[in-house]
Amino acid sequence: MPDAERIYEAMKKSIETYDSDAAVAAAEEAVAAGLDLLEAVEVGFANPIRELGESFHRMEIFLPELTMGADAMKAGVDVLERALDESGGKIEKKAVVVIGTVEGDIHDIGKSVVATLLHANGYQVHDLGIDLPATRIIEAAESHSADVIALSALLSTTMLYQRDVVELLQNKGLKDKYYVLVGGAPVTQAWADEIGADGFAHDAFDAVQVLDKAMEGRAK
Amino acid sequence: MNFKEIAKRCETGPLTESKDFLMKSVAANAMKLTKEYEVSWDGKTFVNLDDEMADRCWQAGKELFLKTGIYSMNSTRVIEFSEEEVEESLRFVQPQLAMGAGKDRVVAHHRQVEDSRKPFVFCGPFNANVHEEMFVRLNEAFSREKLVDCLFFPGYLNEVDGQLIRPTSALATRMAILYGQWSREAVRRAGRPDMAIAGHAVMAPSEIACTNEEWGLRSTDPRAIVLISELQVDDVSMTRLAYYQAYGCPIYMAFTPLIGGYGGNPAGTAVVAVASFIASAMLGGEVVHIGPQHMNYKQQTNQHSLFLSSLANQAIARNSNIIATTSHTTSGRPGDPQYAREFSALALASVTSGSNVSGPRPAEPLGFNNVSPLMGRLFAEVAHAAAGLSREAATPIVEALYETYKDKMDLENAPKGEPFEDLYDLTTLEPTAEHQAVYDQVKGELVRLGVPLH
Numbered sequence: 001m002p003d004a005e006r007i008y009e010a011m012k013k014s015i016e017t018y019d020s021d022a023a024v025a026a027a028e029e030a031v032a033a034g035l036d037l038l039e040a041v042e043v044g045f046a047n048p049i050r051e052l053g054e055s056f057h058r059m060e061i062f063l064p065e066l067t068m069g070a071d072a073m074k075a076g077v078d079v080l081e082r083a084l085d086e087s088g089g090k091i092e093k094k095a096v097v098v099i100g101t102v103e104g105d106i107h108d109i110g111k112s113v114v115a116t117l118l119h120a121n122g123y124q125v126h127d128l129g130i131d132l133p134a135t136r137i138i139e140a141a142e143s144h145s146a147d148v149i150a151l152s153a154l155l156s157t158t159m160l161y162q163r164d165v166v167e168l169l170q171n172k173g174l175k176d177k178y179y180v181l182v183g184g185a186p187v188t189q190a191w192a193d194e195i196g197a198d199g200f201a202h203d204a205f206d207a208v209q210v211l212d213k214a215m216e217g218r219a220k
Numbered sequence: 221m222n223f224k225e226i227a228k229r230c231e232t233g234p235l236t237e238s239k240d241f242l243m244k245s246v247a248a249n250a251m252k253l254t255k256e257y258e259v260s261w262d263g264k265t266f267v268n269l270d271d272e273m274a275d276r277c278w279q280a281g282k283e284l285f286l287k288t289g290i291y292s293m294n295s296t297r298v299i300e301f302s303e304e305e306v307e308e309s310l311r312f313v314q315p316q317l318a319m320g321a322g323k324d325r326v327v328a329h330h331r332q333v334e335d336s337r338k339p340f341v342f343c344g345p346f347n348a349n350v351h352e353e354m355f356v357r358l359n360e361a362f363s364r365e366k367l368v369d370c371l372f373f374p375g376y377l378n379e380v381d382g383q384l385i386r387p388t389s390a391l392a393t394r395m396a397i398l399y400g401q402w403s404r405e406a407v408r409r410a411g412r413p414d415m416a417i418a419g420h421a422v423m424a425p426s427e428i429a430c431t432n433e434e435w436g437l438r439s440t441d442p443r444a445i446v447l448i449s450e451l452q453v454d455d456v457s458m459t460r461l462a463y464y465q466a467y468g469c470p471i472y473m474a475f476t477p478l479i480g481g482y483g484g485n486p487a488g489t490a491v492v493a494v495a496s497f498i499a500s501a502m503l504g505g506e507v508v509h510i511g512p513q514h515m516n517y518k519q520q521t522n523q524h525s526l527f528l529s530s531l532a533n534q535a536i537a538r539n540s541n542i543i544a545t546t547s548h549t550t551s552g553r554p555g556d557p558q559y560a561r562e563f564s565a566l567a568l569a570s571v572t573s574g575s576n577v578s579g580p581r582p583a584e585p586l587g588f589n590n591v592s593p594l595m596g597r598l599f600a601e602v603a604h605a606a607a608g609l610s611r612e613a614a615t616p617i618v619e620a621l622y623e624t625y626k627d628k629m630d631l632e633n634a635p636k637g638e639p640f641e642d643l644y645d646l647t648t649l650e651p652t653a654e655h656q657a658v659y660d661q662v663k664g665e666l667v668r669l670g671v672p673l674h
Binding site for chain 2 (some may be wrong): 062063104108156158160163203
């Protein structure tokens with residue numbers, strides 16, 4: 001279908017050129033042309049953003065480009081999602097993730113990169129921000145019906161708060177409801193095991209792989 | 221510049237969202253200026269040899285800082301500076317700084333590119349996790365090393381009496397007091413009672429509690445403040461800075477530019493690094509520490525970091541009086557030769573580029589006490605030896621060392637090393653024969669490569 005190919009190409013180009021306006025225009029064209037919107041999301045936006053993520057990993061592009069590409073994708077996918085909602089359709093997500101930096105820690109960049117790459121790889125991501133008390137993280141997980149709680153800590157002093165989140169989940173009887181992923185400069189697999197977290201990721205790319213494996217067959 | 225005025229601007233500067241500051245101000249301007257000033261990396265160079273590019277990097281970084289200012293994360297306001305304020309502050313930067321007291325008094329200097337003057341050596345556990353039972357002993361061993369000018373970051377005490385410590389808790393204050401007492405005890409035991417101790421106990425206001433003229437850290441001890449990447453400060457750091465400045469402590473300001481981050485490639489990140497050096501000086505930093513981070517590696521001996529450190533340090537050395545020092549973190553860990561090969565490569569690149577040295581430390585220490593005073597000795601010896609070298613002479617040695625570890629930079633697969641208690645005889649506080657053999661082996665390798673070690 002030449003129309004579809006042209007529109008998918010425009011979507012892809014909007015990601016490659018980090019152009020949110022172009023992404024919205026291409027998405028609106030896809031809706032107007034009556035394309036299969038689920039296919040449009042996958043072919044037009046998801047594949048190119050994954051390629052962008054791989055370029056970022058190879059350091060062919062850098063954080064500003066990745067961020068702008070992710071913003072363009074979000075702008076375009078929002079248009080497709082609204083149209084799908086109206087027609088009773090739904091974009092499948094691998095899982096719903098709430099992510100944030102724990103209390104006492106204001107480091108944002110690493111956590112934001114993880115959020116961006118998870119989003120690019122088909123996860124619905126709610127980035128809660130930084131310096132988050134355990135109660136707020138759990139409240140957000142409950143309100144977003146999350147599958148995954150991802151916790152970042154950049155300091156060996158603040159990683160203690162990752163333990164507090166897991167402990168509070170246990171106290172509330174909610175631990176089995178969520179997959180808890182921990183990461184950050186001082187965090188190790190041994191620490192994850194010690195506090196009862198379900199997974200540990202060295203970096204943003206590892207986070208995608210760890211969650212892909214853990215969430216297999218859980219698309220929603 | 222007057223600290224009161226800076227603190228005031230935290231509350232009165234233009235309100236800006238964090239993402240806008242990083243994307244529209246830092247990233248957009250860094251990319252534009254890097255291109256405009258033709259600051260680049262050819263993908264091959266380890267140590268920059270292009271003086272004109274170092275000067276362009278300085279110009280680009282200064283212009284970047286004038287456009288960005290510093291972001292106050294808590295007030296979400298930008299602390300802006302005029303060109304006149306920046307020029308005047310840079311004019312009054314002091315090129316030397318005394319630390320410690322009495323016969324243990326030492327002076328750090330601004331160094332030039334290929335300066336024959338020995339670099340100042342900040343050396344110690346460098347914030348590795350140190351267990352309370354070993355804290356005094358291993359810091360005593362570091363302090364015994366004669367080439368160490370200042371005991372550097374005596375280690376994180378993240379548990380006391382078996383209890384993990386929350387950074388804002390009462391236990392954190394108790395820990396900070398013990399940190400001060402035990403650090404002072406360590407230098408006393410080493411026979412250097414007034415030795416400078418660079419302090420960085422916890423990332424919380426309670427760190428102030430380790431300050432005490434009799435038993436703790438003194439007004440002659442440098443105190444560390446760390447900027448958040450890129451060009452950002454938070455209330456905790458500013459609170460500590462307000463206290464340390466008023467108390468009269470030398471200010472050791474650190475920043476960690478992210479390669480692959482908002483500055484982009486190593487050249488763009490060098491421009492951000494220069495802006496961060498200037499930001500540090502504006503905030504009152506008297507020694508400024510560059511500790512590059514990398515999107516793919518957590519350590520600082522990868523080729524990108526080697527180039528960035530050389531270029532940014534040369535820009536500072538050639539165009540300002542700022543006393544620069546470079547952080548040395550590695551993939552390999554103490555007890556394995558890779559650790560020493562890595563820190564030697566970076567020391568050769570940074571010292572010939574006009575920097576002093578801080579470190580070394582494994583980027584990811586395993587467990588407690590993953591540090592070695594003997595490796596601190598070799599680090600200082602290499603840094604001193606590098607002071608006599610040209611960049612051209614240092615480059616092939618850096619390249620040869622890099623070849624030995626380039627395939628083992630992944631932290632998971634890098635040599636695990638051993639903790640202090642396995643590397644040292646705790647009765648005599650001397651290295652074990654096996655650890656001494658690692659020192660002898662790498663020192664021999666370095667001599668054969670052309671490092672003028674004695």
